[in-house]
């Protein structure tokens with residue numbers, strides 16, 4: 272079956288949780304999951320319910336988890352093969368990205384609204400961030416937006432205009448440009464639909480972001496910039512958002528196919544440190 276067609280339609284109304292407790296953060300996006308220890312091997316029922324909660328709420332959160340790096344990776348692998356980041360790999364654990372900021376940081380990962388690694392031809396399906404250390408005096412929250420709602424709330428003529436469009440996503444913008452990293456070799460660059468169909472839910476989601484999206488194909492720079500700017504400003508509306516306040520040992524698991532996120536850097540020069548594993552995805 273082609274990648275852009277849903278393989279299974281997900282029915283939100285049919286979910287009954289028997290092994291976990293799920294409390295939505297907002298009506299639109301985000302839920303906190305209780306009564307689960309992610310260090311243990313998940314039963315099939317637990318896995319199905321966590322997956323269902325992720326499909327329903329687009330980002331899910333867990334508190335007070337005690338995971339080794341291997342247990343973190345094992346949890347990620349229940350959802351698919353782990354992705355290797357083009358530029359950030361932890362020594363000895365290439366599937367892990369260290370998310371870190373301190374008094375020496377010149378930039379942090381994720382400060383600009385984005386979905387992860389959309390420059391890749393097969394961007395990651397999901398990301399699982401396990402926070403070890405949070406800033407001593409607060410701050411360092413992560414914001415998430417629901418990109419289904421961003422698409423669905425555009426006026427119909429705008430939806431019609433963007434439905435068939437594609438855009439170039441370029442890793443150079445972030446890793447050589449904004450973050451000014453010295454990165455040897457080629458960085459990924461890919462063309463993706465501006466509106467992607469989620470392979471599980473079958474819903475349409477806006478799929479452009481300020482970090483990686485370079486230009487809409489077939490439009491002039493002026494036309495593309497104007498449309499992208501409108502789409503970004505629309506998708507960053509407060510009523511599509513939730514905000515997660517981290518504590519040490521919290522986990523956020525987001526679906527990159529239907530969300531964007533932004534890390535708040537409002538705690539400099541304090542430290543924040545976590546590990547992220549990323550679940551591989553398919554061609555949008």
Ligand code: SIN
Nearest residue numbers: 370380381412413534
């Ligand atoms: C990221 O994975 O983009 C970083 C998110 C965060 O640090 O909150």
